[in-house]
Amino acid sequence: SSEPRVVLSARGIRKDFGGFSAVRNVDLDVHHARVHALIGPNGAGKTTVFNLLTKFLQPTAGTILLMGQDITRTPPDKVARLGLVRSFQISAVFPHLSVLDNVRVALQRPNNLAHQFWRPVSALDTLNRRADELLGLVGLTKERDRLAADLSYGRKRVLEIATTLALDPKVLLLDEPLAGMGQEDITVVANLIREVAKTRAVLMVEHNLSVVADLCHFVTVLQRGEILAEGDYETVSRDPRVRIAYMGT
Ligand code: ADP
Numbered sequence: 001s002s003e004p005r006v007v008l009s010a011r012g013i014r015k016d017f018g019g020f021s022a023v024r025n026v027d028l029d030v031h032h033a034r035v036h037a038l039i040g041p042n043g044a045g046k047t048t049v050f051n052l053l054t055k056f057l058q059p060t061a062g063t064i065l066l067m068g069q070d071i072t073r074t075p076p077d078k079v080a081r082l083g084l085v086r087s088f089q090i091s092a093v094f095p096h097l098s099v100l101d102n103v104r105v106a107l108q109r110p111n112n113l114a115h116q117f118w119r120p121v122s123a124l125d126t127l128n129r130r131a132d133e134l135l136g137l138v139g140l141t142k143e144r145d146r147l148a149a150d151l152s153y154g155r156k157r158v159l160e161i162a163t164t165l166a167l168d169p170k171v172l173l174l175d176e177p178l179a180g181m182g183q184e185d186i187t188v189v190a191n192l193i194r195e196v197a198k199t200r201a202v203l204m205v206e207h208n209l210s211v212v213a214d215l216c217h218f219v220t221v222l223q224r225g226e227i228l229a230e231g232d233y234e235t236v237s238r239d240p241r242v243r244i245a246y247m248g249t
Helices: 046-053 076-081 099-108 124-138 153-165 183-196 209-215 233-238 240-247
Strands: 006-017 020-031 035-039 061-066 084-086 171-175 201-205 218-223 226-231
Touching: 006 046, 006 201, 020 046, 020 201, 020 218, 020 226, 035 046, 035 209, 046 061, 046 171, 046 201, 076 084, 099 124, 099 153, 124 153, 124 183, 153 171, 153 183, 183 201, 183 209, 209 233, 218 233, 218 240, 226 233, 226 240, 233 240
Parallel strands: 035 201, 035 218, 084 171, 171 201
Antiparallel strands: 006 020, 006 061, 218 226
């Protein structure tokens, strides 16, 4: 089969804060139906790259294309509407609503950044069907009537991902989706990410290298704002520069 298509592409992106260059010369190709990891030590520029891609920050230089469309100067709300969605954009899990109602709210108000492009799901049965589909996809059907507040930490993150999926993103950016989880939740969320990535691209910042090894098709390693290495996990993890920079060995 042919190489999956590139859905998000950055060329030569750079971000200067005053005289300090937090990110420079970064080229990134994110593919449909692939999980792509962005790793690197603290301060490497991972968060800045996420902010540049989602347009929360304006790049000092470089170009960003989303499904072929130049979004370098597009505001973040429009970028989200075009299909590039970051998990924390919908991190509002309402604790006093049921799991089902959280998903229904997300489906009716698919972008809490920009209320101006309300996307009504007019018919109630359509709304309920889509809510059930989403809960089924993320494995929360049994919990649908529980209060979100009563879910485990891991399940709350799953619900958060479900509300993000309500936007039907083409590219999903996840910032440390497994942080702070026990092994059981890690397995659940990792399986969900794998499932979700069958029909869209996922770019994730992740510190848990065994998860990266297990889940990610492609790894980009950042160090001091630049790409240090890239490739599949095995290649990258054998790179002596990566071992020194990232693993400290
Ligand atoms: P990471 O997410 O990999 O830990 P960051 O992208 O948060 O790295 O930060 C990269 C570098 O840019 C760090 O040295 C950080 O101090 C700096 N930085 C990030 N945001 C700003 C800002 N708004 N102003 C100045 N420096 C910043």
